[in-house]
Amino acid sequence: MPATTDIVRLIVNGDRHEVGVPTHFTLLETLRYVIGLTGSKQGCDKGDCGACTVIVDGEPTLSCLMPVWEAEGRQVTTVEGLATAAGPHALQDCFDLNGAAQCGFCTPGILCSAAVLLTRNPSPSREEIQEALSGNLCRCTGYSKIYDAVEAAGRRLLDAAEAP
Numbered sequence: 001m002p003a004t005t006d007i008v009r010l011i012v013n014g015d016r017h018e019v020g021v022p023t024h025f026t027l028l029e030t031l032r033y034v035i036g037l038t039g040s041k042q043g044c045d046k047g048d049c050g051a052c053t054v055i056v057d058g059e060p061t062l063s064c065l066m067p068v069w070e071a072e073g074r075q076v077t078t079v080e081g082l083a084t085a086a087g088p089h090a091l092q093d094c095f096d097l098n099g100a101a102q103c104g105f106c107t108p109g110i111l112c113s114a115a116v117l118l119t120r121n122p123s124p125s126r127e128e129i130q131e132a133l134s135g136n137l138c139r140c141t142g143y144s145k146i147y148d149a150v151e152a153a154g155r156r157l158l159d160a161a162e163a164p
């Protein structure tokens with residue numbers, strides 16, 4: 001028997017999508033396999049690793065745990081939506097400059113969690129960064145370069161905000 005599908009309306013990175021999805025799909029599955037935004041990674045698929053983290057209405061959200069219908073009408077931002085026409089997000093640039101990504105599998109989720117943190121507090125302490133990223137697991141970097149990159153991005157955002 002074919003899977004039952006529902007029509008859902010999503011706003012992802014500012015773009016509106018009206019798509020048919022199997023009723024059991026999560027937001028992550030819809031982003032990756034229906035809309036084609038594969039930046040958000042499917043790691044554990046059960047809420048443990050943070051690789052699937054996106055931003056929903058300004059909150060870091062594990063998209064593997066969110067039924068897609070729960071995202072209807074809400075503002076979803078994925079790693080693909082962090083950059084602007086002006087260039088990469090400060091975090092993306094600082095991760096590059098600080099060597100904060102190795103295999104990169106965890107990076108999209110970490111960038112989304114860190115982007116929310118810096119929106120709220122561009123000058124976080126190391127402890128606040130650790131807390132904000134505590135749900136994002138990285139098997140490669142040992143974290144210190146990630147924390148350095150988040151601090152550097154925060155400084156860059158503050159400098160940009162203070163520039164005349």
Ligand code: FES
Nearest residue numbers: 043044045050064
């Ligand atoms: S894939 Fe969602 S938390 Fe691991």
Ligand code: FES
Nearest residue numbers: 102103138139140
């Ligand atoms: S860079 Fe490989 S898991 Fe984080």
